Amino acid sequence: MPAIERIANFKIVGHLGKGGMGDVYKAIQEPLGRTVALKLLADQASANDEAIARFETEARAIARLNHNNIVSLYEFGQENGIHFFAMQFVDGTTLDSILQKKKTLPVYIVMDFAKQICRGLLYAHRQGIIHRDIKPHNILITRDGTCLISDFGIAQIARENRITMTGIAVGTPEYMSPEQAKGEDLDHQTDIYSLGVLLYEMLTGNPPFTGKNPVSVAYNQVHSQPLPPSTHCDEIPKRLELIILKALKKDRKDRYKSIEGMLNDLDTVIVDEKSNLFDSLIKKEPEEPDNRITDRRNDDRRKDSRRGGAGSGSFDLMSTEFWAETFRDQWLSLILILVLYIYLIFIK
């Protein structure tokens, strides 16, 4: 049982986990009876008054974020000197625990997760909110495979705390953008870089830069070029590799300017779906036997037109999309048939 049984109007009923800033508990918000995840800041994290004050300024905007792919912030307060955050309780696991078990994920799952995270980030960026700490620990995944980004703005408190204590921005350097590693001012493009790292890791099993020494990892974020993901895994579609490498550009001028651009490019990647290797970790809803990467949540802009093309289960011979798709996928066969036809009709 947790040492604390209650804080403000939250009754603690279980322990969910521990992070860099303190413990996270499952709690019941009274009198609503709503289940929440309650993050209590450890003394050390609470000590940085400036960082907390800065968070308070942003908390109002963060609490207004309401999106399927973002963990909602319900309340932020303090009692007896303990700062707490009450957040939407997510019944699932973290992407980090999945990667600990699976190491890498199938391309179509990576695509699905990538698009969901993009949608959450796109929404937040449009409200002027940057996450600043996109990493597998901050991506929660429900049993039906929905990704929710957690700790919007909160992680900054821990980061500022570490900077105050050590003078340098060490924390989780594997996911830091070059500008973050250099301690520069951040904009929304920092999240694009970190998302690039996340995709790289989901596909290859490791972030592009790793090492025991956080300073050397941070140095590599600024100065070293990542190896193309295909050097670790040859099943990665070329287009997806290019998207990841563009997200990982050191210079913000070369990187995606917005998450929207990245999402649009992700929409153009065509993936062969395989059997759901992931069933043991994330159960797709049984009534959705076709568990390809198309995501109908959030009014996904991708329509199934591509499915009408070659290689799909159903098709419409009268549709131009079918022929365009067939030509794109089967152009070599079509040209060979045409050559054979010309040979038989005109030459023979």
Ligand SMILES: Nc1ncnc2c1ncn2[C@@H]1O[C@H](COP(=O)(O)OP(=O)(O)OP(=O)(O)O)[C@@H](O)[C@H]1O
């Ligand atoms: N909203 C939530 N719903 C359910 N469980 C959660 C929620 N938020 C966090 N948890 C659980 O609590 C654990 C600790 O979360 P926390 O955010 O404190 O850790 P972290 O992300 O690893 O570190 P940090 O955010 O401090 O860098 C998570 O691994 C997860 O298991």
Ligand SMILES: [Mg+2]
């Ligand atoms: Mg976290």
